[in-house]
Amino acid sequence: MAVPDLVLDPSLRYWVLLPISFAMVLVGVLRTYITILLEPSPKLQEWKAVREQQHLQHSAIFRKNYFILPSKQDFELRKKHISETMKSMKYLKDGIPDPNELPPNPLSDPNAPNLMFSMIKNNIANYVPQAVIMWWVNYFFAGFVIMKLPFPLTLRFKSMLQNGVSTPDLDVRWVSSISWYFVNLFGLKAVYSLILKSDSALLEQQTQQMPIQMPGANIQVHKVMKGESESVMILQYTSCMDEIEERILKLYA
């Protein structure tokens, strides 16, 4: 059954369609800047924490690259030194923990709330504006049919494009206001990247530099150090300079 074609008031275009799109773009841009503002300024690492990490890594690269040492003497010297410093725990950030003490509760870690708070802040910055716009669209323009797509679509798109208008027979090409909101919500990424091209690169960098540290990741460093000390002790000496004379003569023969 053919439905007679609808005639749209042109004011709908100027007072509903364009305002919704405009508000969406504007809010999107604003949101990006708010996220940048909310980004916590990178914290300085404590030098003791840096030292602890560096010494752990130092031991790890010794285990990986010890083959550059030319003589067994050099190797044994370093092996002993590294294994002893690891065992002595003198580079632990907070000293040796009491064995009777329970591992600290990750939820009571003083740094955790900060991290969680910043995550919540980010989420709020994302969701609140969306909720507000959705409320705005629903409150003022509920049930509006605001535009007609210039191309035909199958019936499947009906639920996507005509959200909020319950007319089973209306042609799929007509789009309702709340559906237009959703189309904008998911389809404006390209527009944002056009407007904010340089800032998005900056954001990427920032996320790269910030080490991702989950609250609750509770590694007991003194155990790692003990493990390092043991794995350094069992290394067997080899060198890249054993029989290098023959190797070179063969290589460049």
Add this chain to the structure above:
Amino acid sequence: MSSAIKSRLLDLQKYGKFATLDPKDLFDVYKVTHKFIELNPSPNSSINEFEYYQIIELNFNLCIQTNHDIEAKAMLDILEDKFNIEASERLIVLKSVYIEATFNPQDALNFLNKSVNFFKNKTKDVDDLLLIKRRKFILESRLATKKERAAIYISKLLEYLEIKPLDAMTWSELANEYTKLNLYDKAVYCYQEVLLIEPFAYNIFSKIGELYLLSMLQLYASVSHSGSLSAHNSENLLVLKSLSLKHFLRSVELCETFVRGWAGILKLTSKKFDVNLKIIKKSSSTDVKQNDDLHALATKRLQKIVENDLSSSENIKIAEIVLKSYTHSD
């Protein structure tokens, strides 16, 4: 083309290579960055913000080294306009470099001491500011009297390295200081730390080779007055020679046109090298044959490098000199 230049410049900045260039190369690179910034006065489609400010920093460093103070100040201003100097250790360090270059180290040090206050709210312990800390002791050692300088500098470097043992640049700086004081085994230890971090750094292998060669010469000079060498001393000389040779060999294994490495091998295996004359009698016949083979190989390789122009003009000049003084005439 421009993107190739860009990535080359970014590498120079990233690996700090601009600090070790020859004066001529330095000037050439400066001209390139200068032109590059002239063509790209702001971040655009071919260079994003992140890369742009890295190139600005590179140009700042080059300007300081090539005496372009005014341009250096302009670069510093661009960075200060973009980034908050009160929150950036790196920028503070750059500014102190500028102050040192245009005023004097004392002013730079005063500036650093003042700038630590910027971080009062962010950290309890000023030792957390590792970049500033490192910069400060470089300046302090520069201000110290000549006699005290080495001792102060070395102790500060060691203190820093205890916190950051993975800082290859500082290790090699320390090695340099030890070499100046003729403490070759300590210098070798430092270069070995560098190698642990960068196990394929062929130039460091040849540096260690040179240090063993130097300590061999040192030992030889101290014992050669007495005419003939004792068995113990010649044994030691042989050990040092073999260590030195091994390191040079490793360096040319990693880089086949490395002139310093081949030159070292050539010298160590040459009959014209006077230390050899005394210790060669003690070595076995297979060693002598290997020695001669290596000498022939090094000669061949160096000649090839010279003929085919496989290295920079300066290196080729060195290769020619070494070839002239150490090849066997027979």
